[in-house]
Ligand SMILES: Nc1ncnc2c1ncn2[C@@H]1O[C@H](COP(=O)(O)OP(=O)(O)OP(=O)(O)O)[C@@H](O)[C@H]1O
């Protein structure tokens with residue numbers, strides 16, 4: 001219970017601050033509605049089903065791009081990490097594109113995939129795959145040398161060492177990469193929903209609410225997007241705790 | 250000490266190894282008799298680990314031969330116990346599964362694997378739960394699991410690189426007693442690297458004292474004390490005499 005007290009106090013404090021800002025008329029009430037109004041508008045949109053559908057579409061897109069990114073990033077990262085010299089030669093390219101803002105790639109991906117659904121998925125998967133690949137490769141490169149030698153002396157072949165030692169040694173780092181990857185996928189999907197012809201999704205809803213001066217709904221949608229990102233992060237932290245019970249011991 | 254070839258389990262001839270142009274071994278010869286426990290004692294950095302890693306096939310030689318009854322190490326069943334048990338066991342497998350791992354690699358049938366596991370647990374009088382993960386065990390228990398894993402394959406040669414150096418004295422004493430009983434019972438040829446002169450004498454049939462680089466043999470000491478060698482053996486006149494001889498050699502050759 002004690003662990004919950006602090007974050008709840010923080011959240012209540014934030015809402016109070018918002019309310020005070022409304023009372024002091026820091027901004028036009030059209031732009032900054034009271035928290036209660038934002039809540040009612042958001043609740044209404046959820047009950048009507050439109051916001052719920054937008055949330056579901058964003059979750060779907062994020063998960064799909066994340067799955068593609070994992071399916072590519074983990075095996076490729078592990079394979080590259082196992083041959084450190086090969087990884088060093090592609091490291092610059094990986095690092096470069098990892099540091100490139102994904103939004104700068106939108107035009108390129110629209111050319112490649114058209115202005116539809118696949119572009120959103122492809123850009124998000126691309127960004128997330130690089131993060132996952134990078135972490136998986138480093139996890140393998142930093143594998144404890146003694147464990148590899150131990151496996152080798154017990155007669156394990158190259159592929160066996162890969163499956164029985166390297167992948168496990170890298171697992172904590174792979175999960176860190178997946179957590180970062182799913183967060184990045186969400187960011188890219190939401191941005192893509194704003195700017196690449198969309199009719200649904202949280203990004204679309206936010207920009208729509210803003211254009212229609214539905215400020216309450218806009219804040220509510222931002223909140224839902226934030227809650228989604230937070231929940232995904234928490235989920236992956238729990239998975240890490242559960243599956244890498246040996247980490248740091 | 251010259252050993253008739255037919256009794257030599259390990260035979261090293263003209264071994265050479267250098268790191269970055271600096272030689273560690275330049276023409277090193279050694280024979281080890283079948284079933285003997287050979288302790289290797291020498292100063293830091295003289296090449297003890299290098300020697301057993303080359304013998305175990307973990308490190309390439311620059312020249313010379315290392316043969317086991319005429320066979321290459323690739324054709325010999327070996328066991329290896331690392332100094333750092335924390336980094337040698339697989340923390341994602343339970344202790345028992347760590348011991349089963351090399352047996353599964355060998356493709357042994359399940360009942361045989363379980364039989365070996367039980368026999369090892371009996372020999373080493375294991376009283377802790379092997380169903381735990383390594384990080385849930387004490388350092389001594391983890392190193393014991395490492396030793397059991399190395400012996401599970403019924404090796405023809407066993408390598409131990411400072412197996413007790415990360416453990417406290419009490420744990421070392423009890424593990425040492427267990428290890429000598431088991432090694433003498435199964436009669437496996439053993440190369441033991443040690444930093445501790447007392448430990449080297451107590452556990453060994455023969456003690457090899459190495460010099461600084463380029464490494465040569467400073468002395469080759471037979472240890473003919475009766476087995477088992479309990480704590481009482483540490484104060485026997487024979488033990489004290491051997492230890493005195495070794496200290497003399499150490500001062501003359503190694504520390505010079
Ligand atoms: N991979 C390596 N690259 C360069 N030099 C090395 C390498 N491995 C060992 N050496 C050098 O070779 C020498 C012998 O090393 P080794 O580890 O065999 O010594 P050791 O007798 O086991 O020492 P310690 O008692 O500290 O364990 C040392 O001087 C070490 O610096």
Ligand SMILES: [Mg+2]
Pocket residue numbers: 297298299410
């Ligand atoms: Mg060493």
